[in-house]
Every structure is written in C-alpha cells, then in structure tokens.
Amino acid sequence: MSETGQPLSSNVPGARFPRLESGRLVFRFHAPDAKSVRLPAPGDSLGTEPVEFARDADGFWTGAIDAPGPGFHYYRLQIDGLLVNDPGSQAFSGYGLAASGVEIPEPGNTEAEFRDVPHGDVRSRWYHSTVTGDWRQLLIYTPPGYDAASSRRYPALYLQHGSGEDETSWSRQGRAGVILDNLLAASAAEPMLIVMGSGYPAPPAEPGTPPSPERIQQVIDGFGDVLLRDVVPLVDGLYRTKADRDNRALAGLSMGGRQALAVGLRSLEQFAWLGGLSPAVWVDGTAGRGWTVGPDWVQESLKASGEFRPRHVFLTAGSLETQFVTAIEDLAGMFTEVGIEHTSYVSPGTSHEWLTWRRSLVRLAPLLFR
Amino acid sequence: MSETGQPLSSNVPGARFPRLESGRLVFRFHAPDAKSVRLPAPGDSLGTEPVEFARDADGFWTGAIDAPGPGFHYYRLQIDGLLVNDPGSQAFSGYGLAASGVEIPEPGNTEAEFRDVPHGDVRSRWYHSTVTGDWRQLLIYTPPGYDAASSRRYPALYLQHGSGEDETSWSRQGRAGVILDNLLAASAAEPMLIVMGSGYPAPPAEPGTPPSPERIQQVIDGFGDVLLRDVVPLVDGLYRTKADRDNRALAGLSMGGRQALAVGLRSLEQFAWLGGLSPAVWVDGTAGRGWTVGPDWVQESLKASGEFRPRHVFLTAGSLETQFVTAIEDLAGMFTEVGIEHTSYVSPGTSHEWLTWRRSLVRLAPLLFR
Numbered sequence: 001m002s003e004t005g006q007p008l009s010s011n012v013p014g015a016r017f018p019r020l021e022s023g024r025l026v027f028r029f030h031a032p033d034a035k036s037v038r039l040p041a042p043g044d045s046l047g048t049e050p051v052e053f054a055r056d057a058d059g060f061w062t063g064a065i066d067a068p069g070p071g072f073h074y075y076r077l078q079i080d081g082l083l084v085n086d087p088g089s090q091a092f093s094g095y096g097l098a099a100s101g102v103e104i105p106e107p108g109n110t111e112a113e114f115r116d117v118p119h120g121d122v123r124s125r126w127y128h129s130t131v132t133g134d135w136r137q138l139l140i141y142t143p144p145g146y147d148a149a150s151s152r153r154y155p156a157l158y159l160q161h162g163s164g165e166d167e168t169s170w171s172r173q174g175r176a177g178v179i180l181d182n183l184l185a186a187s188a189a190e191p192m193l194i195v196m197g198s199g200y201p202a203p204p205a206e207p208g209t210p211p212s213p214e215r216i217q218q219v220i221d222g223f224g225d226v227l228l229r230d231v232v233p234l235v236d237g238l239y240r241t242k243a244d245r246d247n248r249a250l251a252g253l254s255m256g257g258r259q260a261l262a263v264g265l266r267s268l269e270q271f272a273w274l275g276g277l278s279p280a281v282w283v284d285g286t287a288g289r290g291w292t293v294g295p296d297w298v299q300e301s302l303k304a305s306g307e308f309r310p311r312h313v314f315l316t317a318g319s320l321e322t323q324f325v326t327a328i329e330d331l332a333g334m335f336t337e338v339g340i341e342h343t344s345y346v347s348p349g350t351s352h353e354w355l356t357w358r359r360s361l362v363r364l365a366p367l368l369f370r
Numbered sequence: 371m372s373e374t375g376q377p378l379s380s381n382v383p384g385a386r387f388p389r390l391e392s393g394r395l396v397f398r399f400h401a402p403d404a405k406s407v408r409l410p411a412p413g414d415s416l417g418t419e420p421v422e423f424a425r426d427a428d429g430f431w432t433g434a435i436d437a438p439g440p441g442f443h444y445y446r447l448q449i450d451g452l453l454v455n456d457p458g459s460q461a462f463s464g465y466g467l468a469a470s471g472v473e474i475p476e477p478g479n480t481e482a483e484f485r486d487v488p489h490g491d492v493r494s495r496w497y498h499s500t501v502t503g504d505w506r507q508l509l510i511y512t513p514p515g516y517d518a519a520s521s522r523r524y525p526a527l528y529l530q531h532g533s534g535e536d537e538t539s540w541s542r543q544g545r546a547g548v549i550l551d552n553l554l555a556a557s558a559a560e561p562m563l564i565v566m567g568s569g570y571p572a573p574p575a576e577p578g579t580p581p582s583p584e585r586i587q588q589v590i591d592g593f594g595d596v597l598l599r600d601v602v603p604l605v606d607g608l609y610r611t612k613a614d615r616d617n618r619a620l621a622g623l624s625m626g627g628r629q630a631l632a633v634g635l636r637s638l639e640q641f642a643w644l645g646g647l648s649p650a651v652w653v654d655g656t657a658g659r660g661w662t663v664g665p666d667w668v669q670e671s672l673k674a675s676g677e678f679r680p681r682h683v684f685l686t687a688g689s690l691e692t693q694f695v696t697a698i699e700d701l702a703g704m705f706t707e708v709g710i711e712h713t714s715y716v717s718p719g720t721s722h723e724w725l726t727w728r729r730s731l732v733r734l735a736p737l738l739f740r
Contacts, residue, residue, distance in 0.1 A: 012467050013536065014573035033451030081403030084454040091461030091468035097382050098461035098468065114496060114505045121510075123491040124541075126484060126548075135484045140491075147608070150520040166383065171494075178496075203384035238517070 008089075010072070010103035015088035018102055025067040025102065027077070029087050032059025034079050039063060041078040045353060046102075050078070070106030071355030072173045074099045092173055096164040101173065110182070112175040112358050117185035118144030122177045127234055131225045132201055137167050138231065140239065141177045141194035143184055153240045155247035155369040156193040158227065158271075159361075160256030162278075167198045173354050179361050189365040195235050199256050201226050213290035219255070224263035232270065249368050251275025251314065253357045258291060261313075261331075265301035268308035273368050275314040276331065277360040278321060278352055283330040298334035312367055313342040316360040318350035343367065378459075380442070380473035385458035388472055395437040395472065397447070399457055402429025404449050409433055411448040415723060416472075420448075440476030441725030442543045444469045462543055466534040471543065480552070482545040482728050487555035488514030492547045497604055501595045502571055507537050508601065510609065511547045511564035513554055523610045525739040526563040528597065528641075529731075530622030530629055532648075540566045543724050549731050559735040565605050569626050571596050583660035589625070594633035598640065619738050621645025621684065623727045628661060631683075631701075635671035638678035643738050645684040646701065647730040648691060648722055653700040668704035682737055683712040686730035688720035713737065 005021030017028040025046075027039060037053035040046040046068045053063030074094040076083040085091060091098035105113075120143045129136050143154070159176060161169040170176045176194055183189040201222025211219070227250075236243040250271040252260035257279025264274040280291040294300070302309070313335055317324035328344055335342040345363050350356040375391030387398040395416075397409060407423035410416040416438045423433030444464040446453040455461060461468035475483075490513045499506050513524070529546060531539040540546045546564050553559040571592025581589070597620075606613040620641040622630035627649025634644040650661040664670070672679070683705055687694035698714055705712040715733050720726040 012463075013568070013570055014466065031452050079452060079454075080450055082401050082449060082452075082454070084449075084452070085461075085468065087467045089468070091455075093382075096384065097457045098455065098459070114498070116498065119496060121493040121495050123493045125491050126489060128484070128486065147610075198383070200383055240517075 008103050009105075010090055010092075010101050011088050012090050017088045018086065020067055020104070021064070023067050024064045025104075026062065026064045027053070027086065027088075028060055028062045029077070030058075030060050031079060034061065036080055037061045037063065038078040039065065039075065041076045041083050044075045045073055045351065046075050047073075067104055068102070069350065069355065070104045070109070071350070071353060071358065072101055072103050073353065074101050076100055093161075093166040093169050094164055094173070106355075111362050112179050112182075114178060115182060115185070117181055119181050120144050120146065120177055122171050125234075125238070127230065129226060129230050131222070131229050136198055136226075136230075138235070139167055139171050139196040140235065141171070141180060141196075142239070143180060143191040143193070145191070146240075151240075153242045154191055154193050155249070156195055156235060156239075156241050157249040157251065157273075157365070157368060158195045158197075158231070158260075160199045160223075160250075160252030160259055161196070162252075162254035162256055166200075167196050170194075170196045174357055174361065176361060179358060180365060183362065183365055190369040192365070192369060193235070193239060193241060195231065197227070197231050199223050199252070199259055211290065216290035220259050220262050223259045224267065227263060228267060228270065245270055245272040245308070246311070247369060249273035249275065251277065251364060252279075253277040253360075254352065255280050257281070262301065264310070265298065266304035268302070268305035268310060272308075272311040273314075274310050274312075275316075275360075275364050276328065277316045277357050277364075278318065278324040279315070279327060279331070281331055282323070282327050295334070298331070298340075299338055302338065310340055313340055314345070314360075314364045314367060315342060316345040316347065316356065316363070318347045318352065318356035320349065320351040321356070324352065378473055379475075380460055380462075380471050381458050382460050387458045388456065390437055390474070391434070393437050394434045395474075396432065396434045397423070397456065397458075398430055398432045399447070400428075400430050401449060404431065406450055407431045407433065408448040409435065409445065411446045411453050414445045415443055415721065416445050417443075437474060438472070439720065439725065440474045440479070441720070441723060441728065442471055442473050443723065444471050446470055463536040463539050464534055464543070476725075481732050482549050482552075484548060485552060485555070487551055489551050490514050490516065490547055492541050495604075495608070497600065499596060499600050501592070501599050506568055506596075506600075508605070509537055509541050509566040510605065511541070511550060511566075512609070513550060513561040513563070515561070516610075521610075523612045524561055524563050525617035525619070526565055526605060526609075526611050527619040527621065527643075527735070527738060528565045528567075528601070528630075530569045530593075530620075530626030531566070532622075532624035532626055536570075537566050537568045540564075544727055544731065546731060549728060550735060553732065553735055560739040562735070562739060563605070563609060563611060565601065567597070567601050569593050569622070569629055581660065586660035590629050590632050593629045594637065597633060598637060602640065615640055615642040615678070616681070617739060619643035619645065621647065621734060622649070623647040623730075624722065625650055627651070632671065634680070635668065636674035638672070638675035638680060642678075642681040643684075644680050644682075645686075645730075645734050646698065647686045647727050647734075648688065648694040649685070649697060649701070651701055652693070652697050665704070668701070668710075669708050672708065680710055683710055684715070684730075684734045684737060685712060686715040686717065686726065686733070688717045688722060688726035690719065690721040691726070694722065
C-alpha cells in the first residue's frame with residue numbers, strides 16, 4: 001500500500017501508523033482474527049464520530065478520521081468491543097492506565113516544539129515518602145545553565161497533573177520542559193525549577209469508579225501532606241532553590257488545579273503564587289459532587305494562612321469546556337471579593353485537553369517570580 | 371472476590387492485578403465481550419504453558435500461572451487471538467512497542483531494590499542529532515553527590531539496550547540507577563555516570579520483520595556514528611566527565627552487546643573498558659545470519675584502533691540461553707588469543723532476560739575505572 005504524509009512523533013520508533021495525511025489521521029495495524037474495529041472508542045476525545053475500519057486480505061485493518069486539533073490526545077482502539085492500545089503508539093499515563101496517544105503538530109506554533117535553543121534536563125528522583133510509606137518518583141526540570149551556575153539559586157514551580165495521570169504527564173504530554181526552554185530562550189520567564197510529583201497520596205480508585213466525596217477530600221488533603229512534609233523539604237535540600245514563599249509557586253490542572261488551590265490557599269506561608277488550570281472547583285450546585293464548594297470557599301480557605309496572601313493567582317480553562325470556564329469565572333469573583341490579584345485566560349477553541357494546559361503554562365510561567 | 375497477596379510494583383497505580391499470591395501470578399481484567407483469553411501469548415517469556423482464563427458473570431476474566439522467576443518479564447494478553455496490553459500493567463519499551471511487564475521480587479536480594487541509601491538522579495536530555503537529523507533522548511544517571519561536588523569529574527559508562535527496546539529500558543526494566551546507588555553505598559564501585567541512548571540510528575524495522583544482514587550492519591555502524599559524533603561530545607560538554615579513554619566504558623545487552631563490542635573494538639582511543647551482556651556475536655555457523663562473525667573477528671576489529679587495547683572486557687550470559695553462553699565462550703577464546711584481559715560471568719538459572727543483565731551490571735560496574 002502506498003503511504004503519504006507523516007508518522008506521528010507520539011508513535012513508537014519505526015511505526016508508520018498512525019500518520020497524518022492531508023488533514024486525516026490514518027490508523028493501521030494487524031489483527032487477522034478481529035471481527036470489527038472502531039475508533040474513537042467511547043469516551044475518547046479525538047473529536048469525531050466513530051469510524052468502522054476495514055480489513056484487508058492480509059489481516060491488516062485500516063481506518064481514517066478527520067485529524068483532531070493540535071496538541072496531545074489520548075485514545076484507544078475498540079476491537080470486537082474491547083478497548084486496547086494501538087501497537088503503533090507509545091503509551092502515556094492517562095485514563096488511569098498506560099494509554100495510546102496522538103501528538104498533532106500545530107502549524108506555525110513552536111511553543112512546545114524542540115528548537116535549537118539551550119535545553120534543560122528533566123531529572124527523575126525517587127524518594128521514600130514519610131507520609132505514605134512508599135517509594136515515589138519526582139520529575140524535576142532544571143533550566144539550561146543550572147549545572148554551570150554552581151552557586152545560583154532558583155525559584156520553583158510545583159506543577160500537578162490531572163485525574164488518571166501521573167508525575168510523568170506534564171513532562172511527556174504537557175512538554176513542560178520544552179515550553180520552559182523556549183520561554184527562557186526568549187527571556188520571557190525567570191529561570192526556574194519545575195517539580196512534578198504524583199497527585200495521588202494513596203493508590204487511585206479503580207479506573208471507571210467515581211470517587212466518593214470523602215475520597216476526594218483525602219486526595220486533596222493527602223496530596224498536601226506529601227507536598228509539604230516530603231516534597232518541598234526534599235527539593236530544597238537537594239537542589240539550589242530559593243527556599244521561601246516568594247520563590248515558590250503551586251499550580252495544577254483539573255484535579256491537580258483543585259489540589260493546588262486548596263492546599264495553596266491554606267499554605268500561603270509556603271507558596272506566594274498559585275495557578276488553577278481547568279480546576280475542579282465548582283461553586284454549589286454547578287457540578288461534581290465532592291468537587292463542589294460554597295461561595296465563601298476562597299475566604300474560608302485563607303483562614304489557615306493567617307496574614308499571608310497570594311501575590312498572584314492564575315486561572316485558565318479551554319473555551320469549549322464551558323463548565324470549567326464557569327468554574328474559573330466563579331473563582332475569579334471570589335478572589336476579587338477578597339482583594340487578591342488574579343489573571344484569567346481562556347484558551348480559544350480547546351477543551352479539557354493538553355493544548356489548553358500547554359497554552360496555560362506558556363502564559364503562567366512568565367507571570368511568576370517577577 | 372477475596373484478594374490475598376500483593377499487586378506488583380510494575381502495575382499502574384491503583385491496579386490490584388496482576389498480583390502475586392502464594393507463588394502464583396494472578397491476572398484479572400474486564401472484557402465482557404471477549405470469547406477467550408490466554409496467557410502467556412506466543413513468544414512471551416513468562417516460562418509456562420498457556421492457561422485459559424475464565425469469565426465471571428460481570429465480564430471479568432481471571433487466570434493464574436506459576437509465577438516466573440524474579441526480575442522483569444514482558445508479556446501480553448491474548449484475547450480472541452489478539453495480542454493486547456494488560457490494563458493493569460505499566461507499559462515498558464520492548465518487542466518494538468509499549469508492552470506490559472511484570473516485576474517479580476527476589477526474596478533476600480535487594481541489589482536492584484530501592485534502599486535507604488543516597489540516590490542519584492536519572493536525567494532526561496534531548497538533543498538534535500547531527501548524524502540522523504532527528505531529536506533524540508539520552509538518559510544520564512548522575513551519582514549521589516554529583517551536584518554538591520561541583521568541581522569533581524567522573525568516569526562514564528555508556529550502556530546500550532537490546533533489540534525492540536529503547537533508551538529508557540536500562541533505567542526502567544534494568545534499574546541501572548538503583549543498582550549503582552546500592553553499589554556506591556557499599557563502596558563497591560567508582561562513582562560514575564551512566565549514559566543510556568537509543569541504539570537505533572534509524573527507525574527500527576517493523577516489529578516481526580527480521581532485519582537483513584545489511585540492515586544489521588547499518589544498525590551497528592550508524593549507532594557508532596551517533597555515539598562518537600553526537601553523544602560522547604555532548605556528554606563531555608554538558609556533564610563533568612573525565613573525558614579520556616581510561617574513563618569511558620561501553621557495554622550493552624544482546625543487540626547492544628554486539629554494538630558495544632563492534633564499535634568499542636574499533637574505537638579504543640575512546641573506550642578502554644568494554645562489556646558484552648548476552649551479546650549477539652556468533653562465530654561462523656553457530657547462529658543468526660547478519661550477526662555471525664568469523665573466527666578472527668576480534669583481531670580484525672582491533673586493526674582500526676591502532677596500538678590501543680582494551681584494559682578489560684566483560685562478557686556475560688544467562689546459563690539457560692545456551693546459544694549466548696557459546697557466544698561468550700567463543701569471544702573469550704578470541705580475546706585470549708590476542709592477549710586481552712577479560713572476565714566471563716554466567717548468571718545461574720536465567721535466560722535472555724533482565725535478571726541476567728541486572729546481575730551482569732552488578733558485576734560489571736565494580737570492575738570499571740579501577
């Protein structure tokens with residue numbers, strides 16, 4: 001079969017499919033015994049109606065959908081009703097498992113693309129948690145020049161993933177290090193560390209099980225315990241940080257946005273800068289049992305922080321995820337009411353997806369530590 | 371259903387299966403529309419005959435096999451004839467794709483286990499290859515104390531993965547950093563960097579396609595070009611290495627063992643220490659078209675290195691992979707013939723698998739740079 005177009009950068013090395021061909025995303029794989037193949041699977045976010053694939057005489061199945069928008073999207077193949085990974089794709093932590101994904105380039109936009117600029121390292125560091133008793137991984141972005149500037153100290157952004165993801169998600173799906181490399185090359189942000197740890201203080205619920213309100217509260221509070229008792233002291237001990245509130249930011253996406261705001265607002269002696277990207281914070285009645293808060297949530301949360309106030313709060317959502325746009329509008333109102341400086345950004349034409357959060361990081365990082 | 375035993379550390383967070391129960395490895399997952407499930411799939415190395423799983427009324431399939439030996443093993447589920455990932459497992463680069471895997475603990479042996487000792491970082495560094503024209507990832511282990519000892523310089527071990535794997539394999543499946551942390555805590559090795567890059571100078575062949583002899587030669591030669599023109603200069607420029615042959619080692623497993631020996635023997639002005647772990651180097655007629663060499667291979671390869679000779683060559687295989695035991699016996703004979711010091715190690719009771727290579731690293735690292 002003749003092939004045009006390009007394999008995706010999210011493919012495993014050597015996999016020719018999935019590939020982009022003239023605005024279509026083409027999938028192909030070998031499954032000689034399968035009876036039917038559909039994509040996208042239910043719940044996936046590729047943005048089109050399911051398409052039935054066709055089988056050729058050699059047992060290869062081929063199908064194409066209109067390419068989704070730029071950025072990263074999780075997906076699975078549906079083969080004879082079973083949701084499975086595409087053998088051509090790398091695996092990415094999402095959906096609470098190791099899922100397939102497609103990386104769709106955005107013509108003309110290289111914010112999150114590798115460029116010929118100085119690059120930082122993303123370090124993997126394992127540690128034994130005094131809170132949970134297990135071994136946990138942190139990923140730490142150190143900016144270009146960190147090794148050579150052997151006495152310089154840096155501020156740190158603590159950046160949290162969403163539900164069903166893990167500490168690798170911001171680096172791989174979010175391309176956080178690449179985004180910072182590019183911002184720093186343009187002198188558009190202060191050189192900083194980015195610390196990415198797991199948002200789960202205990203194993204998450206089985207995929208597909210909606211968590212109870214009690215469990216949600218445990219995930220928020222337990223995350224705070226791990227962050228404050230394990231992660232921040234470890235990072236300040238191992239890396240050359242400026243170890244004070246003015247030089248620490250805490251932000252996250254979705255579940256992680258709720259965690260960042262909830263833990264940050266009551267720990268302002270530790271963090272002066274906060275960010276909620278598509279944060280799961282809904283004012284009474286809007287949505288999401290367990291994630292719902294009262295109209296005085298910000299004011300109430302501040303009480304634990306005494307006289308400390310955030311220097312800036314950054315709120316973002318995608319324009320198509322209207323529930324989250326409402327959430328940040330409600331939050332913006334609450335921050336205004338207590339006189340806290342804040343900025344909102346709505347990513348045009350994006351939903352609850354990584355392009356929203358990449359764009360948010362591009363706009364959040366330049367505001368920090370200035 | 372009642373559950374005893376332990377989920378595996380190779381599971382995704384929260385997944386209760388696969389789990390070890392009294393010497394059995396129990397699998398369970400939801401596939402209500404499936405007609406039949408078998409494990410292991412053909413070609414997998416879990417070491418037992420395939421077992422048919424049983425379906426319960428809720429659409430969950432459960433099955434158990436005798437637990438394989440300790441260490442890491444790739445696997446896939448076979449559902450209605452289709453080879454798929456286990457949703458409970460993390461994904462690991464193997465088989466040329468993102469495969470499922472099980473990590474089986476070895477009672478009483480903590481060589482490759484996290485312990486309460488100082489830990490190094492494993493850094494991810496992306497670079498643009500002048501040889502291949504694409505962006506590539508290196509993983510670099512820096513030992514405990516590297517950051518604090520800001521003027522100390524270190525030797526470096528370049529360590530290559532096998533066929534179908536990638537630059538993450540030695541760190542994740544091989545636990546190279548954990549092994550070094552433990553050796554260093556016991557003062558059993560010199561503090562060193564470990565540099566882990568891709569062994570594929572061009573995309574690998576499609577999984578299942580046996581490479582031609584020409585392609586094998588390209589993979590060996592192209593790897594050498596990337597290593598010598600890109601990787602070594604980059605590492606010497608970015609990290610505090612001792613940048614000379616006496617402080618550089620080159621080793622690899624299987625395909626990577628062949629690459630390390632072939633490239634190392636002709637580049638001895640760059641590398642004084644070589645290691646072949648289950649190396650794909652067979653003397654005429656033994657096996658493997660394309661991987662076969664003549665009885666003077668070592669002598670011939672040395673010619674390009676002029677007067678330089680290896681300070682030590684380390685050869686290993688698992689006792690159950692007899693073809694590779696023969697390979698290292700033949701190699702040992704060739705090294706003896708040319709008067710090059712070498713050590714052989716045969717891992718008892720292991721095959722072409724990660725426990726062989728972890729044990730090999732435990733024994734290789736202490737010999738280096740002394």
